[in-house]
Amino acid sequence: MRGLRCVYPGAARPALDDVDLELPGGALAVVMGATGAGRSTLANCLTRIVPCFVPGEVTGDIRLLGEPIADRRVGELAGTIGMVFQDFEAQLFSTDVTQEMVFGLEHTGVPPGEMPARVTHALAAVGLAGFEGRDPTTLSGGEKQRLAIAGLLALRPPIMILDEPTTDLDPVGRAEVLRVLAALRAERLTLVVIEHDAQAALDADVLVLLHEGRVVACGAPRTILADVETCTAAGVRAPDVARVFAALGLRDPPLDVETAADRLRAEGVRPRPPAFLPRAATSAAPAVEVRNLGYRYPNGHRALVDVNVRIAEGEFVALVGRNGSGKTTLAKHLNGLLVPTDGHVAVMGRDIVGLPLEELAQHVGYVFQDPDHQLFASTVEEEVAFGPRNLGLPPAEIEARVDEALAAVGLDARDADPFLLDKGVRQRLAVAAVLALRPGVLVLDEPTTGLDSEEQLQMMSLLRDLHASGRTIVIITHTPWVIAEYTERVVLLADGRVRYDGAVRPFFADDDLLAAAAFRAPDVTRLGRLLGCTPLSVEELVSWVPRRTAACP
Amino acid sequence: MPLTLYVPAPTRLHRLHPVTKLAGLVAFVIAAFVVDRPLALVPLVAAVFGLIVPAGGLPNVRRLRVMFVLVFVFTVVVWTLFYERARPGVPTYDGLLYGVSTAMRLDTFLAAGILFLTITRVEEVAYALGCVHVPYKVGFTLTLSFRLVPVFFDAALAVLQAQRCRGLELARGGLVQRLRRFVPILVPVLIGALRRADRMAMALELRGFNSGRARTTYLRARPGAADAVAGVLLVATTVGYLALWASGVGRLGG
Secondary structure, rough: OOOEEOOOOOOOOOOOOEOOOOOOOOOOEEEEOOOOOOOOHHHHOOOHHHHOOOOOOOEEEEEOOOOEOOOOOOOHHHOOOOEEEOOOOHHOOOOHHHHHHHHHHHHHOOOOHHHHHHHHHHHOOOOOOOOOOOOHHOOOOHHHHHHHHHHHOOOEEEOOEEOOOOOOOOOOHHHHHHHHHHHHHHHEEEEEEEEHHHHHHOOOEEEEEEEEEEEEEEOOOOHHHHHHHHHOOOOOOOEEEHHHHHHHOOOOOOOHHHHHHHHHOOOOOOOOOOOOOOOOOOOOOEEEEEEEEEOOOOOOOOEEEEEEEEEOOOOOOEOOOOOOOOHHHHHHOOOOOOOOOOOEEEEOOEOOOOOHHHOOOOEEEOOOOOOHHHOOOOOOHHHHHHHHOOOOOOHHHHHHHHHHHHHHOOOOOOOOOOHHHOOHHHHHHHHHHHOOOOOOOOEEEEOOOOOHHHHHHHHHHHHHHHHHOOOOOEEOOOOOHHHHHHEEEEEEEEOOOOEEEEHHHHHHHHHHHHHOOOOOOOOHHHHHHOOOOOOOOOHHHHOOOOOOOOOOO | OOOOOOOOOOHHHHOOHHHHHHHHHHHHHHHHHHOOHHHHHHHHHHHHHHHHHHOOOHHHHOOOOHHHHHHHHHHHHHHHHHHOOOOOOOOOHHHHHHHHHHHHHHHHHHHHHHHHHHOOHHHHHHHHHHHHOHHHHHHHHHHHHHHHHHHHHHHHHHHHHHHHHHOOOOOOOHHHHHHHOOOOHHHHHHHHHHHHHHHHHHHHHHHOOOOOOOOOOOOOOOOOOHHHHHHHHHHHHHHHHHHHHOOOOOOOOO
């Protein structure tokens, strides 16, 4: 790319400006940056989605394998460059895996005789050998994403772009896809991966950091990620280890936990955690009580078996487990979206069976993972007023509740069109819309998924504030640092049963439990454990390190 | 819950050439369309249901039984009461006969459709349409819309749940109010559909749709002996029913 610039019609500033990048063949490049930094635009320019699908003025020179691509159509580049999206559902079009695989081959004129071999090879490359003939809708998220990758691989493109390929996946699916990427790299494919998790960038050959459409850093990931200030300025969460080293005033942080622990030991850093760690105070009154809950879907699948959970008022609980472990099924029982087939669920001491949903909605608010599943109004204000209006409240009361809810989430653009807001803002609006019903308990399904690092922090500090104001919060999440830094209690589900229910610290100190959830403790926790303690955040670990008096010259 | 009707099974009917299956559907629809004497329709109804059983489509019929019954009852009642235009609301024998015949025909259409979808993958539908020179893009669009039904159904369910969590109660109030309550369901579903369609169009091109190169096909079915037999039977049925129609034997009243 030489002097690449892209301007969307009506935009205040170019989405990309003055981008010069050269990626050697066979390299793994990771592109990071905040929402609006231009990451997706970069990918879309490379595949010609901009300007072929999304109108935009692209200037500058892009060459793939030495060939200029200006004036080429997206379809013409199939076989040269492939691209996988975050939304894997939108990339599968067929009713069985084989048909899915041959789709691209048929459309690029590959002789039918050659197809079976290509299909077999591509499926094997993503670990889906033997899946021929399966119905794609019956696959797990990770399998669907790998199928989407295989569909492109069959075309044998030397370059492949992956736009947040693991964002919508659980830790198991994520690990599967990352393994596939490693295998593709071994086959010398040039890979461009757009990511927001620094962990995925550690092994890359090149890390490109974008900020407001410009390349602010480009080079070895180790160097860039070690620079906490630059990362933070670009809206990227620097790795835990780099943040620990920066806070302790140490230079050249290694990025893997083991080496970092050795370095810290050598530097004489010995964290001393206090003898008594503060424990979350739990009040006696239960907000939600789940007793012997069992749930069987109409198709006979037993999603929950004998679940007992008591959530006290004012708790902050993380509901974790692999996809299909029953988290969402359990969460949907808390506000009556699902009715138990066995056992009982009581909210504020009353059994939910027989309670109308609108009354339950005033006790337990439920925020869905995708804010776009509920936003429909033409203004932010209307959106928030929808719930109170459904309750038949008087206008003055509705007004007051809208004010209160918008203030709580820090939104003041009351007349803005919800559909034009950024994902992070839409997510907060969805929370406001539920808050307007004044529920004492708030259940959120993956509140940070799909947000960039700054938006994630905003969302979590919003939840922390709501919690501080007395609300009970239950979140479903796959993100270890969210659990470690914000929640007080972990409920781990495995195969529909409660596998662990207790404090966060022991959870992250138990390798068996972590394996059961396909989880990895945050790096700072792993680093701390190598040093003999279990910190839950960078700040905590740093605060445990005694101030070194008079640093050595 | 599966939303498609295709039943993967290695039956003889499944193994027929896609064009034969399509021809079967057309033949049954024509035959049922041209004849309206109930007695003449009986063999046709028997044939369609007689084929659904070995095709493994009975569960599909069971799933849609309410539709069969509703269509039948509604049609019979309406025609019985309103056949005579001069005296609406007065039941007549002619009306009853005509109602029964129309109901049988409609249920035959429905059953023939179920039979077809039970034994035919949507990709085969597109292939068959291609064989009879329907433009590829038309056939493909059809295939894709079938594929999307379950996706949108799931999205609609999620939206419905999300809005119920905000106190939306659909079954309350007068008709206008009820219709207005669908707005919060329809807007997110439609916008989601548009977004997805947009993404899908990109994904399609990324996989070579519109690549400018000549298309090849993986699915290549060769007609076999079974297709010849089926073809003869289908032609015989169609011709037979057309004869019934032309001779007037198959028609009610003059």
